Amino acid sequence: MTDPAGARATLEDLVIRFTDAFNRDDLDGVMAFMAEDAIYDEFNGTRSRGKAAIREAFVPQFRGDFGKVRFHTEDLFVDASSGKALIRWRCTLETRRGPAGWRGLDILHFEHGLLTEKHTYAKAKVPLLSEPEAGRATP
Numbered sequence: 001m002t003d004p005a006g007a008r009a010t011l012e013d014l015v016i017r018f019t020d021a022f023n024r025d026d027l028d029g030v031m032a033f034m035a036e037d038a039i040y041d042e043f044n045g046t047r048s049r050g051k052a053a054i055r056e057a058f059v060p061q062f063r064g065d066f067g068k069v070r071f072h073t074e075d076l077f078v079d080a081s082s083g084k085a086l087i088r089w090r091c092t093l094e095t096r097r098g099p100a101g102w103r104g105l106d107i108l109h110f111e112h113g114l115l116t117e118k119h120t121y122a123k124a125k126v127p128l129l130s131e132p133e134a135g136r137a138t139p
Contacts, residue, residue, distance in 0.1 A: 007080035014110055015076060015085045023070050027062040031055055035114040043104060043122040067095035074103070083110040091122075 014033070021029035031051060040048045040057060048057045061069055075088040088105040104122035108115060 004080060008078055011078045011080045011083065011085055011110060012076060014113065014115075015078065015087055015108060016073075018108070018115065019071055019073060019087065019089070025062055025064075027055065027058055030058065030062075033115045035111065035116045038115055039117045041117075041119045043120045043124075067093050067100075069093055084108065085110070 018030065018033045021033070031054070034051050034054055036051055037049065038051060038054060040054045042048075042057065046057070048054045060066065070092045071089045072092065073087060073089055076085065077087075078085040085108045086105060087108065088103070090103050091101055093100040102122055102124070104120060107117075107119040107121075109117035
């Protein structure tokens, strides 16, 4: 029999440590959470598959191309039985032109302590329009 409270605490801890690695500018730390065949869906519609592709997608952020990026957790919901979490955050960005920021969320899927999927969504002034995926009906 599993311990639901323990499983929930473990998943919450994984999400918090994953987010903390971003806030420490620790790319190797972030990548240590990724499964080899992980998927990263960015808020702009770009999809990266596999650790090497995901690392490449993160390099500009960790190199400081956008300024100093920090994620401040506002809400965290976990479903330990499915290994899924939703973290709502406020992102702050310190640039040469001054501070900026936005709100968004990540839907995270974990299996055996590793992140298998990271889906990022962000609030924007204009919605991102895209073509429907093959085989999926539009709402």
